Amino acid sequence: xxxxxxxxxxxxxxxxxxxxxxxxxxxxxxxxxxxxxxxxxxxxxxxxxxxxxxxxxxxxxxxxxxxxxxxxxxxxxxxxxxxxxxxxxxxxxxxxxxxxxxxxxxxxxxxxxxxxxxxxxxxxxxxxxxxxxxxxxxxxxxxxxxxxxxxxxxxxxxxxxxxxxxxxxxxxxxxxxxxxxxxxxxxxxxxxxxxxxxxxxxxxxxxxxxxxxxxxxxxxxxxxxxxxxxxxxxxxxxxxxxxxxxxxxxxxxxxxxxxxxxxxxxxxxxxxxxxxxxxxxxxxxxxxxxxxxxxxxxxxxxxxxxxxxxxxxxxxxxxxxxxxxxxxxxxxxxxxxxxxxxxxxxxxxxxxxxxxxxxxxxxxxxxxxxxxxxxxxxxxxxxxxxxxxxxxxxxxxxxxxxxxxxxxxxxxxxxxxxxxxxxxxxxxxxxxxxxxxxxxxxxxxxxxxxxxxxxxxxxxxxxxxxxxxxxxxxxxxxxxxxxxxxxxxxxxxxxxxxxxxxxxxxxxxxxxxxxxxxxxxxxxxxxxxxxxxxxxxxxxxxxxxxxxxxxxxxxxxxxxxxxxxxxxxxxxxxxxxxxxxxxxxxxxxxxxxxxxxxxxxxxxxxxxxxxxxxxxxxxxxxxxxxxxxxxxxxxxxxxxxxxxxxxxxxxxxxxxxxxxxxxxxxxxxxxxxxxxxxxxxxxxxxxxxxxxxxxxxxxxxxxxxxxxxxxxxxxxxxxxxxxxxxxxxxxxxxxxxxxxxxxxxxxxxxxxxxxxxxxxxxxxxxxxxxxxxxxxxxxxxxxxxxxxxxxxxxxxxxxxxxxxxxxxxxxxxxxxxxxxxxxxxxxxxxxxxxxxxxxxxxxxxxxxxxxxxxxxxxxxxxxxxxxxxxxxxxxxxxxxxxxxxxxxxxxxxxxxxxxxxxxxx
Numbered sequence: 001x002x003x004x005x006x007x008x009x010x011x012x013x014x015x016x017x018x019x020x021x022x023x024x025x026x027x028x029x030x031x032x033x034x035x036x037x038x039x040x041x042x043x044x045x046x047x048x049x050x051x052x053x054x055x056x057x058x059x060x061x062x063x064x065x066x067x068x069x070x071x072x073x074x075x076x077x078x079x080x081x082x083x084x085x086x087x088x089x090x091x092x093x094x095x096x097x098x099x100x101x102x103x104x105x106x107x108x109x110x111x112x113x114x115x116x117x118x119x120x121x122x123x124x125x126x127x128x129x130x131x132x133x134x135x136x137x138x139x140x141x142x143x144x145x146x147x148x149x150x151x152x153x154x155x156x157x158x159x160x161x162x163x164x165x166x167x168x169x170x171x172x173x174x175x176x177x178x179x180x181x182x183x184x185x186x187x188x189x190x191x192x193x194x195x196x197x198x199x200x201x202x203x204x205x206x207x208x209x210x211x212x213x214x215x216x217x218x219x220x221x222x223x224x225x226x227x228x229x230x231x232x233x234x235x236x237x238x239x240x241x242x243x244x245x246x247x248x249x250x251x252x253x254x255x256x257x258x259x260x261x262x263x264x265x266x267x268x269x270x271x272x273x274x275x276x277x278x279x280x281x282x283x284x285x286x287x288x289x290x291x292x293x294x295x296x297x298x299x300x301x302x303x304x305x306x307x308x309x310x311x312x313x314x315x316x317x318x319x320x321x322x323x324x325x326x327x328x329x330x331x332x333x334x335x336x337x338x339x340x341x342x343x344x345x346x347x348x349x350x351x352x353x354x355x356x357x358x359x360x361x362x363x364x365x366x367x368x369x370x371x372x373x374x375x376x377x378x379x380x381x382x383x384x385x386x387x388x389x390x391x392x393x394x395x396x397x398x399x400x401x402x403x404x405x406x407x408x409x410x411x412x413x414x415x416x417x418x419x420x421x422x423x424x425x426x427x428x429x430x431x432x433x434x435x436x437x438x439x440x441x442x443x444x445x446x447x448x449x450x451x452x453x454x455x456x457x458x459x460x461x462x463x464x465x466x467x468x469x470x471x472x473x474x475x476x477x478x479x480x481x482x483x484x485x486x487x488x489x490x491x492x493x494x495x496x497x498x499x500x501x502x503x504x505x506x507x508x509x510x511x512x513x514x515x516x517x518x519x520x521x522x523x524x525x526x527x528x529x530x531x532x533x534x535x536x537x538x539x540x541x542x543x544x545x546x547x548x549x550x551x552x553x554x555x556x557x558x559x560x561x562x563x564x565x566x567x568x569x570x571x572x573x574x575x576x577x578x579x580x581x582x583x584x585x586x587x588x589x590x591x592x593x594x595x596x597x598x599x600x601x602x603x604x605x606x607x608x609x610x611x612x613x614x615x616x617x618x619x620x621x622x623x624x625x626x627x628x629x630x631x632x633x634x635x636x637x638x639x640x641x642x643x644x645x646x647x648x649x650x651x652x653x654x655x656x657x658x659x660x661x662x663x664x665x666x667x668x669x670x671x672x673x674x675x676x677x678x679x680x681x682x683x684x685x686x687x688x689x690x691x692x693x694x695x696x697x698x699x700x701x702x703x704x705x706x707x708x709x710x711x712x713x714x715x716x717x718x719x720x721x722x723x724x725x726x727x728x729x730x731x732x733x734x735x736x737x738x739x740x741x742x743x744x745x746x747x748x749x750x751x752x753x754x755x756x757x758x759x760x761x762x763x764x765x766x767x768x769x770x771x772x773x774x775x776x777x778x779x780x781x782x783x784x785x786x787x788x789x790x791x792x793x794x795x796x797x798x799x800x801x802x803x804x805x806x807x808x809x810x811x812x813x814x815x816x817x818x819x820x821x822x823x824x825x826x827x828x829x830x831x832x833x834x835x836x837x838x839x840x841x842x843x844x845x846x847x848x849x850x851x852x853x854x855x856x857x858x859x860x861x862x863x864x865x866x867x868x869x870x871x872x873x874x875x876x877x878x879x880x881x882x883x884x885x886x887x888x889x890x891x892x893x894x895x896x897x898x899x900x901x902x903x904x905x
Contacts, residue, residue: 026137027140030048030141030178031115032145034148036148042066044182049111059109059111060105060111061079061111062098062102062110089122094120109141112135114146133174161222185227255283256340256344258336259318259345262289263303263305268312270346271318286320330371345372348383414446414447418439419466425439448506467492522546526648544570555623559621582606586622590619595610595612596609610623615650748786753825756784756788756792767803774812786894790869794892826889843877870892875893877892
């Protein structure tokens with residue numbers, strides 16, 4: 001019987017509730033679903049709106065198509081209608097939903113007709129259902145209409161029925177999001193009459209409609225599709241409610257068939273019988289098997305029966321499920337059947353011709369089929385009898401009797417040791433005789449815990465013989481003379497049977513737990529590796545190794561090269577070239593985005609199984625596996641694990657690719673930034689001094705006899721100053737390039753700081769014309785160990801930057817002091833200062849403090865080059881506030897020259 005915990009709601013119901021709470025702020029969606037145009041969806045939607053309006057709700061008609069029907073238009077008179085947005089397209093004016101006006105109006109309920117409509121080019125969204133999603137996300141309830149032929153998953157079915165391929169479709173997720181779906185149904189005869197009366201289309205379209213979409217047979221088929229879709233939705237809502245409230249099923253609202261199989265030879269016959277029953281009754285059907293710890297101990301040919309039956313079920317269109325239980329397989333089947341609201345069970349008849357061991361086990365354990373017949377009183381059960389000849393041919397020995405010879409040798413040795421240990425106890429008369437059987441039971445328990453059920457039962461049988469031979473009179477004989485000895489041996493045998501069974505079951509459970517632990521550990525290790533991997537090759541290698549280690553197989557990953565041909569990029573262990581069948585399967589899996597090769601319906605004779613390595617947006621390649629145990633490769637559980645790993649790998653590869661594309665985008669952005677800065681330099685910072693130089697030189701050349709000596713000198717000095725300014729800009733650009741490539745090599749020497757500052761003052765004479773330059777350096781300041789040209793350029797950049805931002809008439813101060821083995825030089829101005837948040841960023845390439853349109857022009861290179869030049873000398877550069885918090889101060893630290901004979905060089 002199911003355990004008491006089965007009365008609790010499953011975890012999925014709590015997840016669904018959590019998702020519902022997350023979407024609590026979104027609007028509710030109601031869809032009026034019809035089999036075809038003309039059944040009255042729009043009419044029903046407007047009637048719904050009128051009822052809600054009379055109930056006091058704020059209802060707005062965002063868009064309703066009347067198609068020229070006067071009675072439909074009349075219903076809208078009492079409702080508020082939003083004006084439509086007019087869109088001009090190819091000389092025509094189209095009326096579309098005004099989404100912005102609707103969001104601004106923000107009613108409680110909005111009517112939006114024809115959910116599958118395609119919007120005019122230039123609209124915010126290409127499809128109207130996307131508009132509806134945005135309206136719902138804004139918290140507005142939406143009532144809409146939809147025909148069954150516009151459902152995406154039914155597009156091919158509708159095309160086969162009607163011969164018309166519908167281009168406008170709505171994803172199935174929209175129907176799943178709908179809070180309510182109301183079916184508007186109309187018999188085909190009445191719909192055709194409405195069409196002939198002109199109530200659906202204008203008269204000139206009636207004949208064509210009757211010939212195409214509105215034939216009675218086609219309408220009947222579409223009507224059935226609509227009814228089934230609505231029924232499926234209602235059934236899903238009922239299942240959700242039952243699971244959320246832990247209601248024990250089944251409720252016979254919609255029938256569902258469950259075929260129960262195991263490793264018995266009848267499994268494939270059960271699947272075929274279930275297919276016939278489901279097809280005749282048009283029922284959804286499920287094929288389920290229950291795995292217990294003893295399933296792992298079964299030989300490959302036994303497990304292959306279940307695997308092949310599950311594959312057959314998938315081929316025939318069934319949903320396949322693998323359940324797990326410790327011992328109670330029947331209870332697990334019933335629990336699952338009630339959870340899925342199954343109404344009919346199909347099981348195989350227990351074998352009438354069973355081996356002596358199966359009869360013995362059956363005396364202590366009730367067969368699953370018998371348990372189902374006894375406990376499944378609320379289900380309709382069909383028992384399928386297998387063909388006796390096939391059953392005898394395929395029957396295999398129980399897995400519990402299989403085992404290595406070492407196991408049975410250990411059982412013999414354990415009984416021998418127990419016999420020797422029991423010898424002194426048999427001599428000691430004070431010890432009861434039951435102690436001897438306890439020693440043998442301990443030996444049976446130890447063998448069962450180590451080797452499983454078969455060897456433990458063998459140990460129990462040997463123990464009974466040894467106990468009888470050595471410790472019951474007449475001694476050293478298998479003859480039993482006393483009745484109490486018969487009872488003792490029988491009690492011992494029963495105890496050994498139960499002890500061995502429990503020990504074997506414990507061993508199987510421990511092995512299953514160890515296997516699960518190994519899978520969990522390898523999965524964790526794999527997740528950690530791919531999460532930390534930054535290169536695609538690292539991700540692919542981790543994937544190939546993990547698949548090979550977890551599934552005990554060979555693995556490889558193929559990805560397309562530049563020409564589109566699949567090439568092996570990773571493999572574990574190293575894989576040689578694939579044969580033609582494997583290459584064909586890999587190409588099929590890549591092109592069709594479907595598994596191919598071993599264990600599939602496509603090229604099943606190939607030794608390799610290939611699954612596509614794909615994300616939602618693209619197919620990246622394929623993963624191939626070749627199992628040493630071919631039957632395990634066909635196991636649906638193994639294939640599901642492989643597909644789960646494939647999803648993780650695809651996401652990880654996509655992540656590394658996106659990271660690479662992001663890095664390339666950043667490089668491109670920096671390149672564009674550099675390009676813009678260079679254009680700015682050429683157009684302003686370089687062109688301005690160049691224009692000044694050209695103008696001054698032209699004036700000197702063209703007015704040689706007019707200008708006096710003073711004017712000529714002024715023009716010459718102006719041209720010279722601007723040429724020096726131009727030289728500084730060009731030098732900055734060159735230094736930026738050299739710093740970026742790491743080829744700047746300072747030519748250091750012992751230099752007096754005052755000499756460098758004197759050169760800077762002279763070079764910036766015109767720049768400092770409206771500012772005072774105050775230099776405060778101690779006379780005993782040691783010489784610096786720097787390249788005077790580079791450091792002079794760095795200080796000149798700082799001073800020029802200060803002069804650019806400081807108001808005219810203020811002073812710029814340069815101070816220096818000794819701080820250990822470093823000189824600290826500060827250039828302070830009385831300008832607006834640098835915000836604290838920007839003080840580190842001002843040294844970034846191209847960065848300039850935002851000050852609006854009135855800020856001085858520049859490239860944003862000066863301070864970046866300052867830091868690069870200073871750091872090339874082993875110093876530092878920082879920005880801080882000026883004295884008293886006024887202005888800005890750029891502070892650089894440079895090393896003093898070493899106090900040795902090198903100063904004289």
